[in-house]
Amino acid sequence: MTPDKTEQRAVISLASLYALRMLGLFMVLPVMMLEGEQLEGATPQLLGLAMGVYGLTQALLQIPAGALSDRIGRKPVIIGGLLIFALGSVIAATSDSVWGVIIGRALQGGGAIASAIMALVTDLTREEHRMKAMASIGASIGLSFSVALILGPWLASFGGLHLIFAVTAVLAIGGVLVTLWVIPAPPAKQHRDASAALPVIVEQLKNRRMWPLNLGIFLLHALMVAIFVAIPAQLVEAGLTANHHSWLYLPVLLVAFVLMVPLIIIAEKRQRMKGVVITGSLIIAAALLLMGTASSLWHWIVLLLLYFWGFNLMEASLPSWLSKIAPAGAKGSAMGIYSSMQFLGAFFGGSIGGWVLSQYGAPILFVGLGALVVLWALLMSQTNAPRHLVSVRLPGHRHLDNSALASLEALPGVAEALYLPAEDAVYLKVSADEFSREDALTLIESTGEKHGSQC
Incomplete structure (x- = not known):
């Protein structure tokens, strides 16, 4: 069964919306330290803060914004977030001081719509197509990062940071129009695999199996921002003028992507996730x-x-690992914590990276970051490899009881089952190679018939 036209339109438009927003956040990374020198009050530490401060506001607000979208609807939260993002972009575009850019970047992160977009994907797609829809969103994020590294230096060569932020504001307004006129507005659905729930967040904060992955994504995005505190100037010193940096990033990113694909296939198909990470x-x-x-x-x-x-390998593998080990019905909350750690990493990477660069220089920054990655790799070597499980959500039945859940867990390929009466839904962790969706649905329906005949 293929997605219908409404689902296809929804996924394409939401993936584009997510990608355009991330494009606006990432375009300044390869140029901030060079172009930002012209800003009043600029220092390496403050420019690093300007690069990463979006991560702090994004981390603080994304889970609350997702919860708000459950109450007032997805579209109002997405539109409001895009308008905040556009306002931050305008402030940064019209500012001649580093503090104005910092305020603008903080507002950009404050337009935290990631959770609402993911929840809307769930609202607009059927269960059997949701995995592909989420994969499309993930691919759009990776693509936006690559395009940003190429487009940022190119735009800066024409109009510096002012032009980049102005283009970002236009993209945000375009996103508002797409949200209003292209994306459907279905009623919100409760779905624990797509959105966070406060009690489950508390449980997952205590889940020790998650923390090596949370620390990994924190470190990965700290590195992402921290290295761009130093690399642009290093490339200039090596003889590559700033307006030609795009021509270096383009082939490097293409080759890195090609090299990544075989190892991702090995990680997923041959179940070698730990070794690949x-x-x-x-x-x-x-x-x-x-x-x-x-x-x-x-x-x-x-x-x-x-x-x-290496970055592409980890960026693709870590969320896949987390989705495999997240308990049934807890994937949305686990991903909420994971994403918050990701954005916090960007904030600390920019702030601390700028300070280390100003105090000790680029070589110490790179070596220090490398040592942290080695320590994390040692931590992961002591972590159990994940079982290759996927999350499945099935319609429940009001009479589903513990014996029915036990029968579901006894089905081939089922590792865990959870029934949530509030959603009237069953969440399963299953081995895709062994699990039969039809058998599980038959068991749930027969349970309902049995109880119905006793009424």
């Missing part, structure tokens, strides 16, 4: 440690290729 982390660590001694442009080309290869 550790491999990716060690590739990143090697690149960072060698960046401390890089001197020529060719050194930087090779090391950036290694870095983005």
Whole structure:
């Protein structure tokens, strides 16, 4: 069964919306430290803060924004978030001081619509198509990051940071129009695999199995912002003028993506997730440690290729690992914590990266980051490899009891079952190769018939 036209339109428009917003956040990364020198009051530490401060407001507001969308609807939250994002972009575009840019970037992060978009994907797609829809959103994020690294230096060559932020504001307003006129507005659905719930968040904060992954994404995005505190100036020193940085990032990112694909296939199809994640982390660590001694442009080309290869591997693998080990009915809350850690990492990476650069220089920054990645790889080596399970949500029945849940857990491929009466839904963790959706639905329906005949 293929998605209908409404589902296809919804997924394409929501993926585009997410990608355009992330594009606006990421475009400044490769140019802030060079173009920002012209801002009044600029220092390496404050420019680093300007790069990463969006992560702080995003981390603080994304879970509350998702909860608000459950109450007042997805579209009002998305439109409000995009307008806040546009306002932040205008403030940054019209500011000549570093503090104005910091305020603008903080507002950009305050337009936290990620949770509402993911919840709307759930509202607009059927269960059997949801995995593909979420994968499309994930792919759009990765694509937006790559495009941002190429587009940012190109736009800066015409109009500096002012032009980048102005384009970002236009993209945000375009997103509002798409939300109003293109994306359908269905009633909100409760779905624990797509949105966070406060009691479950508290439980998952105590779940020790999640924290190596939460720390991993925190570190990965801290690195992402911190290295761009130093790399643009290093490329200029190596002989590559700022307006040509796009021509370096383009082939490097393309080759890194091609190199990533076979290892992702090995991780998923051959169930070697742990080995691939550790491999990716060690590739990143090697690149960072060698960046401390890089001197020529060719050194930087090779090391950036290694870095983005490892980065792409971990960026794709860590959320997949988390979705495999998140308990039944807790995936949305676990992903909410994970995403908050991701954005907090960006904030700390920019803030601390700028301070280390100003106090100790680029080589110490790179070597210090590399050492942190090695420590995290050692932590992951002591972590159990994930079972390759997927989350499934099935319609429940008001009479579903513990014996029925036990019968569901006894089905081939079912590892865990949870019934939520408030949603009248059953959440399962299953092995996709062994699980039969039809058998599970038959069991649930027969339970309902049995209880119905006794009434």
